[in-house]
Amino acid sequence: MSAMRYERPGTLEAAVALLSGATGAARVLAGGTDLLVQMRTGRIEPQLLVDCKDIPEMTAIVADDGGFRFGAATPCMALVEHEAFTKACPGVIDGVKLIGSIQVKGRASVGGNVCNASPAADSVPALIAAGAVATIIGPGGRRETRVENIATGPGKTSLARDEILVSLLVPRKPPHSADAYLRFTPRTEMDIAVVSAGVNLTLDRDGVCRKARVSLGAVAERALLVSEAGAALIGTTVDEAALEKLAAAAAAACKPIDDKRGTKAYRIKVAGVLARRAAQIALDRARKVN
Amino acid sequence: MAKHHVTATLNGSPVEFLCETQQTLLEVLRDELNLTGTKEGCATGDCGACSVTVGGRLVCSCLVLGAEVEGKRIETIEGMASGTELHPLQQKFLEHAALQCGICTPGMLIAARSLLERKPDPTEEEVRYWLAGNLCRCTGYNKIVDAVLAAAGEMRRA
Amino acid sequence: MADTVLYPERELKVVGTQPVRPDGVPKVTGLAQYGADFTLPGMLWGRILRSPHAHARIRAINTKKAEALPGVKAVITAADLPEQKFDYVGPERVAINFWHMTRNILAREKVLYEGHALAAVAATSKSIAEEALKLIEVDYEVLPHVIDVDEAMQPDAPLLFEDMITRGVQPPPTKPSNVSKRIEFKLGDVDKGFAAADEIVEASYKTKPVHQGYIEPHACLARFDTDGQAEVWSSSQGHFVVRTFTSRLVGMKVGDLRCHAAEIGGAFGGKTVVYVEPIAVVLSKKSGHPVKIMMSREEVFKASGPTSGASMTIKLGVMRDGRIVAAEGIFKYQAGAFPTSPVMNGCMCSFAPYDIANVRTIGYDVVCNRPKTVAYRAPGSPISAFAAESTMDLAARRIGMDPIEFRLKNIARPGSQTVWGAKLAHAGFAETLHALQKHPGYKAPLGKNQGRGVAAGYWFNGGGESSATVHVNEDGTVVVAEGSPDIGGSRASIALMAAETLGIPYENVRPIVADTNSVGYTQATGGSRVTYATGMTVINACNKVIDEMCVRAAKLWKVERADVIWEDGHARPAGKRAGEFEPLSFKAIAAKRTATGGPITASAAMNAEGQAPGFSAQFCDVEVDPDTGYVKILRYVAAQDVGRAIHPGYCEGQIHGGVVQGIGWALNEEYIYDRNGRMENPGFLDYRIPVASDVPMIEAIMVEVPNPNHPYGVKGVAEANIVPPTATIANAVHSATGLRLTDLPMSPPKVLAALDSARKR
């Protein structure tokens, strides 16, 4: 029997020290909704689990200069139930709400969603579109990076083995800005994205789009930030022609695979459809906020 | 490696148990504490049969390690009735024939209670979405949704 | 709420009410014990080693290292089970061959599918048992495999059994193949029928295997004592079946094995066979400890269930006035790794709803490298109905007739000839279609991208062997011991019928599902037989009790038995003694049992015949997203002839449940395999059964056309409802899009691909 160690440090430093000192495979444990499943199905056999939920900074939600910073191990339901957060970050919440069931969200964290590095992770395209910044700690101290720089491929991240994702910052939105995230799944709930799209846009006072970030999920090795898709909206009133261009740019950016969840052709086609629909929702929201 | 010694509160009473690291809360409840009302349908978070609350949050006990619940408050189906009196949800499930085989029922009840604590007056759609993590293969969900709505009504009147 | 279409009938007091089920409270408090909920002192955990290959020869198995692991108490392989004779036994529709069955329990010469069991261990903890499995060394010679039914029928396909010669072909083929059997049914002359038809409609279809998807994995606890007696607690549809199969597979006397029916967490046909029970018994025998085995969900998907996938072609010849003059169906069903799929049922049920003069159905039973199929709700019928009822829709469109009118025009009525020789003996089909037609929603307008579809379906329903004993207690309450595991509330129906018969309150009847040593033989819960056959058995036993109650009253009054009648729960003096004594209640007589002859108890046992078939007709409205291919079910209406709803709540629940399973089958459920024949979606996340937010309220219409052969008119309600949904939805998708989908599931990528290719055209 493999004797697996379980530790629950109270500080980031102690957590990093445990990871640095580990001899065999070690894993950060947040909600465990990916980790425990992978352990059960025998995909991984860690020798050390470092439970980060007792580290206050990793489960706090705090307003930060008009934006929000939240701990990487915060359970999704805590975000969903946080009124100010849901108001400030509607696109991120669209994504977070879609992760698993209420039960899964009672445990699952956004940090885990990001670090598990599934190309289909639901919070990731929304975070990328929102321009979210991750704070990471390691033996050498803290560093910051954009969320799009974390996953490098399925199950792979740019984090060193003794680094921990501490928190995520969703920056303040300029006036007339809003975001939205949509995914396609065959079932309404309890399903993994076949394709997904996050769109964040900023309008000027005349309703012309000045900034736009578009991110796609489940269409490549990792979530993509598609600048051509964003560019298709900028300078337009997000009219039919712009949405058409957006859809084409989104579809063109896909490098999907055929798998049990969908075909290549399907993903390419629907990526455009979802990007367009998400842009429409973001547009409607942006027109409502001032 | 030595087992973990865990102390927690289970359905309002103190409880202590020993467990291996990989043992889930579901396994602890069923195999160590002999509380078999919480069911295993998948052990991977997909069916909700193992639903319990930990610290007031609805979770799948198959996705929680026993070692993680140190100091926590756990509620299971065995604690749902108060003494000899059934919870209105339990009563409505019976009256509405909301269970056929009944294997999903403990998880459904725990999940539904958690919904009504947050939303005493849910719509049909809200009930369906909240319970989407609780699979039922027998009932087609009609009567489960009916029973939850009926219990909500009764609890609001009470 | 359901509409109930009532037919005139004698007045009943208890039957037809909806009390709380007798086994309800423990199920909402968590105290009910299901298969995995039993423990015994000294109990070990059993785990099963399964093949990672779809097809391989087993060169050697070495269990030495596993046996040496501390905490391991027993390791077994097929060598620990006796060899069985090669012989097909039992009724042809469900023939059994123990030579195959023992090889499915533990593989011998070859493993035939990924997940095929080949060894098992018992250890003092789950983790030690798990560790021990990793120490068993198996030397495999991997062989080419075949998954798809059409490919398995190719002449050069890899053979699962190198000596299998197709049965049912004259003269027998000389070359072995994967086709285990061919069957054919004929009525009239189809060639002539087609020649006379105004229009001929023909189409081919494919379906994927789907799993029953019960939420409770297979589980059991077994104890084998050194005197050769054993006891098993397991989740099954028939503990007598568990006893028959397990004793035979283990090689012990039937009388030495006592089987208990645990509460069962869903089954739908999937728990009519054994998987873990014989293994647990042998592990217990070898270790000297009780052994518990629980399958994981992955094991459930890979090694139990499913029902067949199929490849089918239907041809219909119709006249412009709507009459069907000829029908032909070719059905190729996957049996899985061992012979016997439900293809014979498919051949029989496909056109059974209709009165057609010329019919031919041909079935092929085909083995391939996937788990052995087992019954799934109306086994075989939903598969062939998908093809037949989709083609019915095409035919109705061709001649421009409303689909319900078209079906009514051809509907089978009492006296109609079936393809298998019998004449339909019962009414109910036309009444059900009429009830559906009258639903206000049927004429409701549809929006953009929306469509409406109709289909119907037939199921035999079952009778068969049941036993029951009724014990009268001294306070006038009653215990009914019967042998049918209760999956969906049958104890409530049994208690209702007993109370009605005896004339006592429902709460005074306590039914139990007794173990194999406490009640007579009873067939498995399946084929929608329990409320009919076990119900009738219980009613018979109750009538014997009534007779005895009259004997006791006669004694008390010192009159002759012939001068006592039973009315309204009371013994009354009658005939020449009428009015001489105050009537005696059930309770009053029960109180006098000691003085009048001792315990009052009666048993009945029968092989029930006279069951009436089930029929369901349904319509649904869908909306198809033209950009994603997503099919949303907007409304679903299902009418079914239930004979009589004994407990309307549970009766209706069967309709809701069957329809929602059918929706899953139609839209998303399927086994997905990789190139190596390994299942890619052995979990509920990717094997997508419907969740609560996927479906609307199912509107059930219970049509009551009583079965005259049953005292309360019961027909059986559990299965006919799952027959129409796949075609109902395919027909609705056709109505919404103008496209015919012939390949299940109609998942979004398939629907979108069809839409796109139509747009290109």
Ligand SMILES: Cc1cc2nc3c(=O)[nH]c(=O)nc-3n(C[C@H](O)[C@H](O)[C@H](O)COP(=O)(O)OP(=O)(O)OC[C@H]3O[C@@H](n4cnc5c(N)ncnc54)[C@H](O)[C@@H]3O)c2cc1C
């Ligand atoms: C039934 C079910 C349904 C699901 N549905 C969805 C869905 O719809 N959409 C979706 O996107 N996902 C889904 N998931 C996957 C999973 O729930 C999410 O990815 C979740 O966000 C993971 O978070 P966690 O806190 O549980 O991560 P954990 O399981 O604790 O960790 C996941 C991985 O990230 C690492 N990790 C976690 N936190 C950190 C950190 N702070 N720093 C460094 N590394 C870290 C862990 O070591 C591990 O490798 C589902 C899972 C289940 C069981």
Ligand code: FES
């Ligand atoms: S057993 Fe935990 S979700 Fe299925």
Ligand code: FES
């Ligand atoms: S009642 Fe059987 S799974 Fe819900």
